[in-house]
Amino acid sequence: MExxxxxxxxxxxISSDVKDRLRAKIVEQKNNILYIDYPTNIQTNKTSFLLxxxxxxxxxxxxxxxxxxxxxxxxxxxxxxxxxxxxxLPANDQFIRIQRRExxxxxxxxxxxxxxxxxxxxYVSEDISAGGLAINIxxxxxxxxxxxxxxxxxxxxxxxxxxxKYVHTSARVIRIIEKDQRMLATLQFTNTxxxxxxxxxxxxxERQLQNRKKETSF
Numbered sequence: 001m002e003x004x005x006x007x008x009x010x011x012x013x014i015s016s017d018v019k020d021r022l023r024a025k026i027v028e029q030k031n032n033i034l035y036i037d038y039p040t041n042i043q044t045n046k047t048s049f050l051l052x053x054x055x056x057x058x059x060x061x062x063x064x065x066x067x068x069x070x071x072x073x074x075x076x077x078x079x080x081x082x083x084x085x086x087x088x089l090p091a092n093d094q095f096i097r098i099q100r101r102e103x104x105x106x107x108x109x110x111x112x113x114x115x116x117x118x119x120x121x122x123y124v125s126e127d128i129s130a131g132g133l134a135i136n137i138x139x140x141x142x143x144x145x146x147x148x149x150x151x152x153x154x155x156x157x158x159x160x161x162x163x164x165k166y167v168h169t170s171a172r173v174i175r176i177i178e179k180d181q182r183m184l185a186t187l188q189f190t191n192t193x194x195x196x197x198x199x200x201x202x203x204x205x206e207r208q209l210q211n212r213k214k215e216t217s218f
Contacts, residue, residue, distance in 0.1 A: 001068075001092050003029055007060055010193035011039055014071065015055035021168075021193060022048050027084055033075065034087040042168045050074045050085055058087070059194045067194060069096045105129035106207045115150040116143050128153075130200040132171065132188040139183055147173045149187065155203045158210070165203070167196040 003026055011022040022039035029035065039048050050056075052074050059069040071094070075086040107127045112135055114121045119142065126134040133153075143149060153167040171187035178184075192200075 001089075001095055003034065003060070003089075004063060005029070007062070008191050009036065009058050009060045010042075010195075011050075011056045011058055012195070013054065014057050015053075020048070021195065023191075024085075027082060029089065032089045034072070034089045035078070035084045036087060038083055038085065043166070052076050056087075061191075066097065069194065070094055104201070104204045104208060106204045106211065108207045108211075110156070111154040113152040113154075114143075116147065125153075126184055128200065129204060130189075130192070130197050132174070132186065134184045134186045137176070137183045137185050141176070141183075141185065143173055143185075145173050145176060148190065149173065151187075153200070155199055157203060158206060165199045167192070167199055169193075169196060 005026055005028065007026045009024055009026060011024060013020070021042045023042050024036040024039035027035045027037055039050065040046065041048050054074045056072050056074070057069060058072050059067065061067050070090050072087045072090065075088055078084045078086060105127050106129070108125065110125045110128060112123045112125055112133070114123060114135075121142070123135040123137060126136055128134075149171050151167075151169050151171055153169070155165040155167060157163060157165065169192040170190050172190050174186045174188050176183065176185050189197075
């Protein structure tokens with residue numbers, strides 16, 4: 001399978017107890033070897049160094065918005081103008097297509113931390129789905145339509161086993177609109193890995209169920 005240069009990928013270790021998620025970018029592909037830049041830990045934003053022989057699950061979204069995953073092994077490092085890590089690229093039949101269900105959108109407030117131009121801002125959502133969200137904004141904001149933002153979404157699950165999940169993703173500003181005398185920015189997620197997407201899906205279904213219980217209790 002030919003992967004486009006510049007595609008963002010998410011790596012999760014399957015050979016270690018450490019389950020940190022790492023983000024990297026595809027730099028080159030030659031035959032059955034994938035070359036990536038040094039990955040960054042999504043939570044700490046620090047560079048991670050992969051050990052040769054380490055096994056990882058890689059997930060990515062192609063240009064057609066199809067999500068895929070495959071297992072890989074670190075083959076080594078290479079020094080050039082851009083330091084790179086070599087990953088084993090499996091045969092086409094080893095790629096797994098990730099099914100993406102229709103997204104359920106629910107109206108619920110959650111805290112959203114936005115990073116734009118190396119500045120941080122705090123907002124509250126109007127609604128959220130696994131494909132994007134709308135946030136309440138003041139009349140003047142630093143970003144505009146089509147700008148790319150980095151987000152941290154705080155998902156407070158009611159289930160004590162879930163606790164609070166922090167989703168790290170990027171998003172594109174689709175529209176800035178006025179609704180019911182309030183300003184909203186609608187955002188579309190552009191780089192959400194499959195694990196975080198499932199957190200959002202579960203959170204939306206949980207909130208949808210809670211909203212239905214409130215409606216039937218009256």
